[in-house]
Amino acid sequence: xxxxxxxxxxxxxxxxxxxxxxxxxxxxxxxxxxxxxxxxxxxxxxxxxxxxxxxxxxxxxxxxxxxxxxxxxxxxxxxxxxxxxxxxxxxxxxxxxxxxxxxxxxxxxxxxxxxxxxxxxxxxxxxxxxxxxxxxxxxxxxxxxxxxxxxxxxxxxxxxxxxxxxxxxxxxxxxxxxxxxxxxxxxxxxxxxxxxxxxxxxxxxxxxxxxxxxxxxxxxxxxxxxxxxxxxxxxxxxxxxxxxxxxxxxxxxxxxxxxxxxxxxxxxxxxxxxxxxxxxxxxxxxxxx
Numbered sequence: 149x150x151x152x153x154x155x156x157x158x159x160x161x162x163x164x165x166x167x168x169x170x171x172x173x174x175x176x177x178x179x180x181x182x183x184x185x186x187x188x189x190x191x192x193x194x195x196x197x198x199x200x201x202x203x204x205x206x207x208x209x210x211x212x213x214x215x216x217x218x219x220x221x222x223x224x225x226x227x228x229x230x231x232x233x234x235x236x237x238x239x240x241x242x243x244x245x246x247x248x249x250x251x252x253x254x255x256x257x258x259x260x261x262x263x264x265x266x267x268x269x270x271x272x273x274x275x276x277x278x279x280x281x282x283x284x285x286x287x288x289x290x291x292x293x294x295x296x297x298x299x300x301x302x303x304x305x306x307x308x309x310x311x312x313x314x315x316x317x318x319x320x321x322x323x324x325x326x327x328x329x330x331x332x333x334x335x336x337x338x339x340x341x342x343x344x345x346x347x348x349x350x351x352x353x354x355x356x357x358x359x360x361x362x363x364x365x366x367x368x369x370x371x372x373x374x375x376x377x378x379x380x381x382x383x384x385x386x387x388x389x390x391x392x393x394x395x396x397x398x399x400x401x402x403x404x405x406x407x408x409x410x411x412x413x414x415x416x417x418x419x420x421x422x423x424x425x426x427x428x429x430x431x432x433x434x435x436x437x
Contacts, residue, residue, distance in 0.1 A: 336373020
């Protein structure tokens with residue numbers, strides 16, 4: 149059903165359509181007429197939704213800041229799970245991973261050759277030289293925010309340190325190309341080019357995703373792409389950028405016993421950084437990191 153210019157806007161802002169999203173929708177329609185893949189309304193966040201996602205993001209960032217203060221050699225990955233779980237609950241949130249499709253913990257802890265979805269365990273003790281990704285998703289008042297960070301435990305090898313740094317650099321480069329009327333392929337292009345230039349590989353088959361009103365939403369954010377290709381980026385879209393980068397080959401396998409943990413096939417180290425971002429009228433807003 150077509151919205152009249154004087155009708156209330158579809159975003160529930162209370163404004164007339166012509167004063168709110170009409171101009172943006174006209175521009176989207178122009179891109180669509182030229183053959184671009186455009187986002188549906190359901191993944192364009194309203195101002196109210198963005199406010200809720202920001203609050204969830206603030207708590208999520210605080211959780212990772214707290215982990216950064218405490219993580220050290222000698223603690224178990226279950227210790228990380230405990231402090232994350234307790235902090236989120238103490239601040240009125242809910243850990244999104246706990247019980248999600250049967251996942252048993254409140255955080256993912258992926259050590260060394262684990263690419264993602266490492267399950268915390270009291271038997272897994274962090275030691276000097278390890279690299280570990282801590283991936284936290286927080287629900288607050290029904291809104292979701294998702295981010296992960298790499299942590300170097302004690303003195304890590306130069307090779308491990310470089311992998312962690314280059315992966316972070318690729319996310320920083322991606323942030324520079326997130327802007328309205330750009331494309332998802334722009335993100336994949338700059339990430340993959342930076343990774344490949346350093347002799348690493350980046351996963352095609354596991355990537356970022358829309359987030360905010362739910363844990364996983366459209367679009368899928370691939371970290372390999374072509375400039376000017378993929379879905380059009382418009383203000384109000386919220387998604388994660390989270391390249392998973394292997395020091396060796398891209399190939400991976402899933403733990404058959406727990407059904408979750410993803411490892412590098414060749415046993416090489418893997419690193420990941422994840423931000424939740426929102427496309428704004430003039431660029432990008434970091435929701436949580």
